[in-house]
Amino acid sequence: MVQQVGNGLRSATVRTRNLSQILTHLHLEGATTRSALGEVTGLTRSAVGALVGELEAVGLVRELPSEPNGSRGRPSPVVDFHDGASGPAVLAFEILVDSMAVAVVGLGCQVLSEHRIARSREQVSAVDTVRDLAGMAQRCVVEAGSPEIIGAGVAVAGLVRRGGEVAVAPNLGWVDVALAELLAAEFADLRSIDVGNEAQLAALAEARRGVAKGFGDLIYISAEVGIGGAVVSAGGPVVGHGGFAGEVGHIPVNPAGRTCACGAIGCWETEVGERALLRRAGMDSDGGRVEVGRLIELAREGDATASEVFRETAGWIGFGLAGLVNVMNPQMVVLGGMYREAFEFVGDVVVDRLATRVLEPLRKVLVVPSSLGADAALLGAAELAFDRMLPDPVRWRTS
Numbered sequence: 468m469v470q471q472v473g474n475g476l477r478s479a480t481v482r483t484r485n486l487s488q489i490l491t492h493l494h495l496e497g498a499t500t501r502s503a504l505g506e507v508t509g510l511t512r513s514a515v516g517a518l519v520g521e522l523e524a525v526g527l528v529r530e531l532p533s534e535p536n537g538s539r540g541r542p543s544p545v546v547d548f549h550d551g552a553s554g555p556a557v558l559a560f561e562i563l564v565d566s567m568a569v570a571v572v573g574l575g576c577q578v579l580s581e582h583r584i585a586r587s588r589e590q591v592s593a594v595d596t597v598r599d600l601a602g603m604a605q606r607c608v609v610e611a612g613s614p615e616i617i618g619a620g621v622a623v624a625g626l627v628r629r630g631g632e633v634a635v636a637p638n639l640g641w642v643d644v645a646l647a648e649l650l651a652a653e654f655a656d657l658r659s660i661d662v663g664n665e666a667q668l669a670a671l672a673e674a675r676r677g678v679a680k681g682f683g684d685l686i687y688i689s690a691e692v693g694i695g696g697a698v699v700s701a702g703g704p705v706v707g708h709g710g711f712a713g714e715v716g717h718i719p720v721n722p723a724g725r726t727c728a729c730g731a732i733g734c735w736e737t738e739v740g741e742r743a744l745l746r747r748a749g750m751d752s753d754g755g756r757v758e759v760g761r762l763i764e765l766a767r768e769g770d771a772t773a774s775e776v777f778r779e780t781a782g783w784i785g786f787g788l789a790g791l792v793n794v795m796n797p798q799m800v801v802l803g804g805m806y807r808e809a810f811e812f813v814g815d816v817v818v819d820r821l822a823t824r825v826l827e828p829l830r831k832v833l834v835v836p837s838s839l840g841a842d843a844a845l846l847g848a849a850e851l852a853f854d855r856m857l858p859d860p861v862r863w864r865t866s
């Protein structure tokens with residue numbers, strides 16, 4: 468009897484794992500033939516058919532008419548997730564210093580609708596921010612065709628405790644903000660609201676479907692007013708004891724430098740953040756994205772001062788990165804935020820700097836711009852929300 472219970476449990480676990488594997492594969496790779504799903508899972512065609520049937524019954528996937536494949540034998544049916552408003556979707560939120568965004572995102576990270584607005588630099592309370600996000604979300608859901616919303620993910624430029632509390636967000640002026648709770652009060656129907664650091668979530672999105680896909684060891688740098696970062700090691704995020712790892716913006720790099728928003732002196736972001744860049748260019752250091760965009764345009768036009776500002780700043784980017792590369796031995800460094808847009812002016816200098824400061828065996832690191840662009844963190848927030856369902860999709864739909 469005991470043995471039977473054990474076997475029953477084991478087979479339920481195997482079935483759950485197989486269902487998860489099939490849906491996760493479709494989510495990451497898109498429509499796949501039943502026979503290819505057999506190769507992915509190592510299961511027979513009929514076993515895959517039964518699992519696909521289960522996912523179909525709970526409205527997650529559908530089978531498309533198969534195309535004749537030119538070879539003999541029956542062509543394999545194609546399986547895809549339900550897309551558009553016919554499938555389940557999540558709400559993705561992003562709160563940065565200068566902007567905030569909401570998107571409705573379906574399986575496969577298809578963005579069904581998105582709103583992004585500028586955010587005031589004045590310190591806006593979390594309560595007011597959440598109220599604005601709630602209004603944007605309502606419009607987004609309607610524009611997306613009112614799909615079923617199964618959960619939400621939030622990317623925020625701050626240190627996030629497990630449980631969705633923002634411990635501190637120096638550039639937002641927030642301390643101990645129960646962000647998940649505030650959002651839950653606005654969205655009573657949502658089953659889950661998960662909050663993560665914006666750089667960690669951008670790294671997750673780049674690793675799953677961006678430039679870092681297939682790379683298990685990477686460092687992601689997100690640059691705007693503050694400098695955020697995330698380290699992925701052996702395929703998993705390095706989160707640290709309290710979940711706060713990756714605060715690369717506050718690595719001390721200049722003992723004779725400026726005071727940072729965190730209160731310390733000479734943090735990396737005081738040399739490579741947006742304010743440092745604009746200050747070097749003699750522009751309004753609080754000019755935000757508009758002024759950064761103007762500086763990039765000037766550099767593209769060949770303006771000597773603008774080019775020199777990027778060169779000098781890139782030297783500091785390389786200086787800080789060299790330390791990180793020596794410690795973490797990544798395969799790839801992804802530059803996001805404003806340094807994705809300015810990559811053509813900073814990439815070479817950063818690589819040169821690494822060549823002289825990184826130990827020889829660790830120098831094979833690739834330095835590349837983010838490929839998901841401004842939406843990287845937002846897509847990562849959507850991934851975070853889908854991660855609630857993907858490990859046990861049928862139970863999530865039926866319990």
Ligand SMILES: [Zn+2]
Pocket residue numbers: 716717727728729730731734
């Ligand atoms: Zn700092």
